[in-house]
Every structure is written in C-alpha cells, then in structure tokens.
C-alpha cells in the first residue's frame with residue numbers, strides 16, 4: 001500500500017490514506033510522515049482504532065513524548081492525556097470543554113511541544129469538533145509592515161491565567177504556578193526544522209507582549225488571532241471514532257467547539273511530542 005495525501009480543504013491540511021497505524025510503520029513511511037507534517041502541518045488519518053499502547057507506539061518515533069504536569073492521564077499510561085466528559089466509577093475520566101479558545105499546545109514550556117496526536121475513541125453526535133488554523137499562511141499573508149513590527153516581539157503566555165479564565169473555580173495551586181511560570185515566546189515563530197515562520201499565539205493564555213503596554217499587547221495579539229483564524233485558513237474537524245489528527249503546534253492554532261456535556265459523549269486520547277528548541281523565557285517571578 002502506498003501513502004496518499006488528499007487536501008482536507010484547499011490550502012489547509014491533508015488526509016492521509018494507505019497506512020494501518022496499529023502496525024509498526026517502516027522507517028521509510030516514518031520519513032514520509034515527518035516530511036508531510038513539516039510541509040502540511042495538519043494531517044488526518046481515518047479508521048484507525050488504536051489502543052493507548054498502539055497510539056504511544058505510533059507517536060514515539062516522532063520524538064520523546066510529553067508527560068503533562070496537570071492534565072488527566074489514562075491509568076498506567078502517563079503519555080496519554082484524556083479529553084472527555086465521560087464519567088467512570090463516579091469520576092471524570094478526562095477534562096471536558098477545556099480548550100474552547102484558540103491556542104497551541106504547550107506554549108507554557110521552555111521548550112514548547114512540537115507535534116500533538118489526537119485520537120477519537122468516542123465521538124459526539126453534535127458539537128465537540130476541533131478547528132485548526134494554518135498560522136504559517138496567516139503569517140505569510142500579513143502586510144509587510146506588520147511582519148516587520150512583530151518579528152522581534154514576544155508574547156507572554158500564562159498557563160495560570162488560562163486556568164483562571166477557563167475554570168475560575170479551580171485556580172492553580174501555588175506549587176503548580178511555580179512549576180508552570182509565565183513564559184515569553186516569539187510571536188513570529190521560526191520552525192525549528194524548516195525555518196518557515198508562523199504566528200505563534202493563543203487567546204486566553206496571553207497576558208501581553210514584552211515591551212508594550214498590556215492593553216496594546218493584548219489588542220495586537222487579538223488582531224493577529226482574528227487574522228489567523230479567518231475561514232480561508234481554518235479546517236473544522238467533525239470527529240468519528242477511529243479518527244486520528246496530527247498537527248504541528250509550531251504552525252497551527254486549534255480549538256474545540258462547545259460540547260453539551262449533559263447530552264453528548266466524547267473521548268479523545270492525546271499524545272504530544274516534546275520540543276527540542278528552547279524559546280520560552282521566564283517572565284515575572
């Protein structure tokens with residue numbers, strides 16, 4: 001079987017067919033997928049029904065896998081984050097409606113994570129979609145003077161602020177705040193492998209821009225996010241069980257759409273590849 005790529009929509013992402021991800025992939029196929037993620041940033045595989053072990057085995061060749069300090073795990077599999085509204089044995093199995101604002105994963109890290117891999121186990125009939133924006137095209141289409149203005153700017157990413165805005169009743173503990181300090185990340189983020197620049201942003205996670213008054217920095221970021229998430233750069237994925245989406249966090253933004261947690265069931269498993277490049281400076285104390 002050969003690997004075939006078909007656009008998800010013109011200019012945004014690719015669907016990949018011709019691979020069974022339950023089986024170990026060959027070094028040749030691995031190289032094709034690594035090149036594809038660098039080129040297209042967003043990949044979809046359908047009809048892959050993976051166990052957590054198989055998902056970890058598929059993810060591992062792309063790099064060391066991240067162990068999240070805060071999010072829920074599948075018991076015994078620390079590499080897997082569960083995104084779900086389901087209750088098992090009286091306990092939530094994962095985090096629900098936790099990613100409704102545009103973001104990219106792991107921007108709070110000194111070495112931001114590179115690739116995220118999200119696999120659908122249980123799909124809702126309505127809502128709970130994931131939208132992806134190609135922020136490389138967004139950067140490329142900015143006016144030249146805007147690119148020049150932002151090229152040396154850094155945005156301040158605050159996981160504590162994100163938590164406070166997303167779950168005001170569950171602020172981070174002081175210990176977790178110390179473990180996840182605010183970090184400044186380049187707004188025009190050069191890809192560590194290709195050098196291609198992309199907008200590297202978020203909505204609720206960003207406090208301001210280094211060297212700018214807070215309100216001006218926040219407004220600059222908001223206007224860049226509006227530009228990056230206009231329809232022509234965005235693909236919206238309606239999940240089916242067995243879907244696997246893989247994206248490059250250095251070249252995309254994503255968010256979930258609202259899920260009615262009382263009426264719909266959703267369970268997704270995420271693995272995340274650690275970054276290798278230090279970009280985030282600690283801000284504040």
Ligand SMILES: [Fe+2]
Pocket residue numbers: 099103104105254
């Ligand atoms: Fe995310």
